[in-house]
Amino acid sequence: MIRIVKRANMPKTKSAGIRLLAVLLALLTSAVLIILALSLNPLDVYIALFKGAFGSAYRIREVVENATVLTIASLGIAIAFKMQFWNIGGEGQICMGAFFASFLALNFPELPKLLLLTLMVLAGMLGGGLWAFIPAYLRAKWKTNETIITLMMNYIALKWLTYLQYGPWKDPSALGFPKIANFSDNAILPEVFGVHIGWIFALILVVLVNIFLNHSKKGYEIAVLGESENTALYAGINIKRTIITAIFISGALCGLTGMIQASAVNNTLSVEISKGIGFTAIITTWLGFLKPGFILVVSTLFAALVQGGSFIQTAVGIPQAVAELLQGLILFFVLGCEFFIRYKIVLGKPFLSDRRGIKE
């Protein structure tokens, strides 16, 4: 008879090994797919992927830029997920953060640079935070399912940006081309070592969010609430306030991501501001076990994967979607392998003592 028994804690090296094996299996599966569907040498594709990500100084800069926004958005998502609040509205919060920041950039282009940028950062965080506040309030008040609400709000935010870009904010000097005017120099984040300053924000935020989640009272309350609402209730935690605070911060970080995208990367607002960062961030957050340090590493790897993906389109002539497919496969395998870390399969007759998996 086959039974499944909960494992006692597995040594860290062994669990890391299992996860590494999962990633390798994912690469192997994609290799088979590449051979079957494209009749290409998968090694060539992977080498091209790697070259596309790290092959030149320019590409490395691109990876760092993408990793920056992905990290910040993932940190935001991690705070929500820690509370078991399924914020899949990162995309919309990024859009609204960018919208708020762009409002300042377009209307007060002559403000001193430092002042304008500070205000834009705050506005971006406010925009994302307010957009996230709505589902947080609904969940706190009526337990409305946040998954669907945040998701619907993504589309609404996107349609709003489309409206602005094709309507009132359309740049009249763009000769009828539907685009919003470029920001003034004062509204563009400065560069440090050739990459916009956002990467320093990201590193600081990794530390701050780590302290917030693991060493602050609010962070502890979020973790307790995530484990069990009843426990939180008994512990005297103000559930409504905790939900709203945590999700506001979560949205604010996504909003900051939008501000950085608009200011430093696109130098303007557009419907393509987010490019799916909000969704990719969900995956990187989960792969990073909701831990800021791991999130930084995973986000960087994913940014490299995406950058490499856009390169192989031109280099090897295969669709960019391969990168997405690969992301999906890697996550499937990693999700699946968690089972073997948490449980073990036992053959033989059950003993009374380990019927509930208590033995060990």
Place this chain on the structure above:
Amino acid sequence: MTSNVVSFLAAAIVAGTPLLFATLGEIMTEKVGNLNLGVEGMMLMGAVAGFYVGLKTASPLLALLAAMACGAVGALIYAVLTVSLRANQVVAGLTLTTFGTGFAGFMGQSLVGEIAPVTIKTFFQPVIIPLLGRIPFIGEILFQQDLFVYFGYLTAILLGIYLYKTRIGLNLRAIGENPAAADAASVNITLYKYAHILLGGALCGLGGAYLSLVYVPAWAENITAGRGWIAVALVIFAAWNPFKAIVGAFLFGGLDIIGFRIQGTGFAVSQYFLDMLPYLVTMAVLIIVSMKKSQEKAPPKALSVPYFREDR
């Protein structure tokens, strides 16, 4: 004026049909206790597989089978992860959407711009049902449609009977409400979950195939354009009831095309605001349902709660 209304409502049914299939698929999945957020991915997988096979074989039947199979394969990955390997349902579903989007982009690369073959187009020409189709107004809207639409009505009705009037349907609902009790009554939970998650995926695949083979009918990247997510919301709108899903899907089909229609009449509302309508209505419905806390409209009690016998 009436002819305008009739043509609008008839078009709403067509626009609602992919939503209907996906919604029915997700109802089946959720009734057995699993929240699968991979609907969008499974629809895309079905859309690309159906279109590819349709293009190569020109056989509508094979195309639909391929779409169902591909949707079910997507659901199988999800089922292995969540039922057997006990992974988080939300994350597994979202990953399935990423994977499905990548899969469709990958397979569809060479299909962009291709048009569905003539045999398939003619096969899905509107057919007027004798007698019913001659009823003024109602008949013109409901019964002058293509075969796929009729299949949608039929699937919804059959699923309703299956869920509420059969022994298997009763067991299935029991698993969604109280898996421990169902287990004690020696219902094979794993088998039930796998079977219905897979069937649900097959229906989502069909919904996708309707888009690529009949609705558009050509291949375009990201052909579903978020319809899978609307279907997830529609399940809640329909309160997990297949009969209400018919109404909901066609209502949302109408919302989907109303922006385009109103533009045509020169009515001064920005199209972009009208495009927000389906999402706003879904939110409103969700909020109202949660405010009322009505039992009848509540989700299955064990939805997205994993069940492991040893954990009891």
